[in-house]
Amino acid sequence: MKTGTLLLLFLLLFSACSTGGKANPGGLSNAQASTIVNKGSDTLVNLALAWAEKYHELYPEIEISVTGGGSGTGIAALINGTVDLANASRQIKAEEVQQAQANGVTPKEFVVARDAIAIVVNPTNPVNELTIQQLSDIYSGKINNWKELGGEDRVIVRLSRETNSGTHVFFLENVVRMGDPNNKTFFSPDTLLLPSSEGITAETRDNPNAIGYDGLGYVTPEVKVVAVGKDASGPFVMPSAETVNSGKYPIARDLYMYTNGEPTGKVLDYINWIMTPEAQAIVKQLGFVPIK
Amino acid sequence: MNKTQKPTEFILTLLIKVSGYSAIIFVLMIFFFLLREGLPTLQEVSISNLLSTRWYPIEDYFGLLPLLGGSIIVTIGAAVIAIPVGLFTAVYIAEVAPRKTRDFLKPIVEVLGGIPSVVLGFLGIIILAPNLRRLLDLPTGLSALAGFILLSAVAIPTIVSVAEDALDSVPRSYRDAALALGATQWQTIWRVTLPAARSGVITGVMLGVGRVIGETMAVMMVTGNAPIMPIHLNSFISPVRTMTATIAAEMGEVATGSTHYHVLFFIGLVLFVISLGINIAASSAMFKQRKRSERILS
Numbered sequence: 388m389k390t391g392t393l394l395l396l397f398l399l400l401f402s403a404c405s406t407g408g409k410a411n412p413g414g415l416s417n418a419q420a421s422t423i424v425n426k427g428s429d430t431l432v433n434l435a436l437a438w439a440e441k442y443h444e445l446y447p448e449i450e451i452s453v454t455g456g457g458s459g460t461g462i463a464a465l466i467n468g469t470v471d472l473a474n475a476s477r478q479i480k481a482e483e484v485q486q487a488q489a490n491g492v493t494p495k496e497f498v499v500a501r502d503a504i505a506i507v508v509n510p511t512n513p514v515n516e517l518t519i520q521q522l523s524d525i526y527s528g529k530i531n532n533w534k535e536l537g538g539e540d541r542v543i544v545r546l547s548r549e550t551n552s553g554t555h556v557f558f559l560e561n562v563v564r565m566g567d568p569n570n571k572t573f574f575s576p577d578t579l580l581l582p583s584s585e586g587i588t589a590e591t592r593d594n595p596n597a598i599g600y601d602g603l604g605y606v607t608p609e610v611k612v613v614a615v616g617k618d619a620s621g622p623f624v625m626p627s628a629e630t631v632n633s634g635k636y637p638i639a640r641d642l643y644m645y646t647n648g649e650p651t652g653k654v655l656d657y658i659n660w661i662m663t664p665e666a667q668a669i670v671k672q673l674g675f676v677p678i679k
Numbered sequence: 680m681n682k683t684q685k686p687t688e689f690i691l692t693l694l695i696k697v698s699g700y701s702a703i704i705f706v707l708m709i710f711f712f713l714l715r716e717g718l719p720t721l722q723e724v725s726i727s728n729l730l731s732t733r734w735y736p737i738e739d740y741f742g743l744l745p746l747l748g749g750s751i752i753v754t755i756g757a758a759v760i761a762i763p764v765g766l767f768t769a770v771y772i773a774e775v776a777p778r779k780t781r782d783f784l785k786p787i788v789e790v791l792g793g794i795p796s797v798v799l800g801f802l803g804i805i806i807l808a809p810n811l812r813r814l815l816d817l818p819t820g821l822s823a824l825a826g827f828i829l830l831s832a833v834a835i836p837t838i839v840s841v842a843e844d845a846l847d848s849v850p851r852s853y854r855d856a857a858l859a860l861g862a863t864q865w866q867t868i869w870r871v872t873l874p875a876a877r878s879g880v881i882t883g884v885m886l887g888v889g890r891v892i893g894e895t896m897a898v899m900m901v902t903g904n905a906p907i908m909p910i911h912l913n914s915f916i917s918p919v920r921t922m923t924a925t926i927a928a929e930m931g932e933v934a935t936g937s938t939h940y941h942v943l944f945f946i947g948l949v950l951f952v953i954s955l956g957i958n959i960a961a962s963s964a965m966f967k968q969r970k971r972s973e974r975i976l977s
Contacts, residue, residue: 550735579821
């Protein structure tokens with residue numbers, strides 16, 4: 388009986404707390420505040436959050452809700468009309484455009500930032516530069532020992548992001564298949580698919596056999612970044628904001644936001660603000676590459 | 680309603696009944712949901728594709744064999760470690776250890792069972808995998824070996840707890856009789872107590888193995904998730920990809936209603952059927968035990 392009353396009391400307390408919690412922000416965001424819903428790429432999610440926070444500081448009447456879930460999820464939500472802005476770490480596919488048009492949505496593309504994919508190895512690894520061809524051979528399983536690349540006699544342990552990651556798809560198309568749409572090369576099946584960027588960093592930091600790839604923003608000083616060359620004659624380039632924007636670093640990609648048709652009103656204001664030096668400074672802070 | 684029954688009693692009985700039946704309803708509903716979302720796979724993907732050895736869903740290669748193999752090899756490995764260690768621990772706690780040690784050990788083992796597996800996985804990435812690589816001179820420590828060492832830590836507390844309860848419920852008189860006949864303590868344990876508690880012990884083992892098959896986070900973090908067929912002798916020390924880790928890793932970004940989505944549910948269906956089988960085996964062992972003890976008592 389005693390425990391029963393206690394339980395009831397707890398329940399009452401909890402329900403009181405939760406309604407109280409909900410009532411407050413509800414009261415704050417009155418009818419005049421308006422919300423921009425932004426969803427998509429996990430690569431972009433931290434950047435999008437940082438932008439949203441800053442923008443909300445500058446214009447308190449605009450609330451921006453940001454969620455991840457992946458590029459595909461964001462674009463699907465745009466097609467279904469549930470978001471104002473979709474983030475994507477890859478370009479929208481032709482079939483997705485068709486789906487969108489069937490739903491009366493015309494996706495409009497904005498490049499909001501760039502991202503370099505850095506090739507990382509263990510700091511003790513003597514290999515300093517690799518060509519795209521060599522990277523493709525490593526990941527497709529043609530090269531299996533660091534000896535063949537001028538390193539020590541060690542088995543190569545290939546690390547990759549999971550197949551649902553936009554970064555994985557980008558790497559497959561632009562490195563493993565070397566940008567050739569007719570090339571049907573695969574990742575070697577013994578490639579380790581790690582669920583997070585942190586997993587790749589941890590294993591590369593520790594394992595002298597490992598090679599991995601990661602967005603520039605995720606690279607820590609504990610791993611060694613390899614210079615990449617388009618072909619054997621070089622030049623071999625380190626990833627950085629400058630080399631990405633000058634087009635010298637070969638494994639870089641644009642990061643996108645998509646709107647439904649030409650944006651207007653608050654969404655247009657927000658997109659315009661993202662292109663300002665102020666917003667692009669945040670891009671650099673988070674380790675991505677600003678577009679200007 | 681029985682006339683002599685108080686209304687509170689009636690409500691309580693009803694509540695208990697509803698809770699009991701709701702479990703059955705939930706299981707059935709989950710099963711039908713899995714069927715509804717998983718069975719379209721059989722229309723969309725050819726059987727030869729499903730039974731192939733290549734898993735690469737973004738290019739429509741849906742070979743389930745490497746995933747099934749990965750789950751099996753990790754489960755077998757974990758069972759090989761966890762069953763003897765778990766049983767010996769249970770025997771020690773129930774039969775050998777002095778009262779004080781026993782009161783101390785049992786709760787500790789149960790706390791071990793309560794550690795979230797993601798924490799185990801974290802320890803696995805930071806401590807276990809690097810040390811395995813160094814000690815055994817492997818290309819990488821992220822392997823089936825690291826997976827089943829961690830998984831045995833998940834299974835052992837279940838096995839110990841259930842088996843110890845079973846051993847503990849063997850009547851004192853059995854042991855006294857065996858000892859009185861001149862059997863040593865070891866003979867008593869091996870020939871009398873363990874056989875008497877057999878079904879309970881088997882149940883513990885089954886439940887432990889069931890936990891291993893369904894475990895996801897720890898496995899996903901330390902096995903490397905490479906979909907290789909584990910058919911070679913060195914498969915135990917190579918990376919593998921399990922069914923659970925595949926679902927967890929890929930469910931996030933898969934488009935609802937796509938073939939890939941259906942295949943993931945199909946994998947869930949396979950897992951569900953496997954763990955259902957194990958649980959049915961475990962509970963039939965448990966019911967058998969009850970019948971026998973009823974026989975003995977009557």
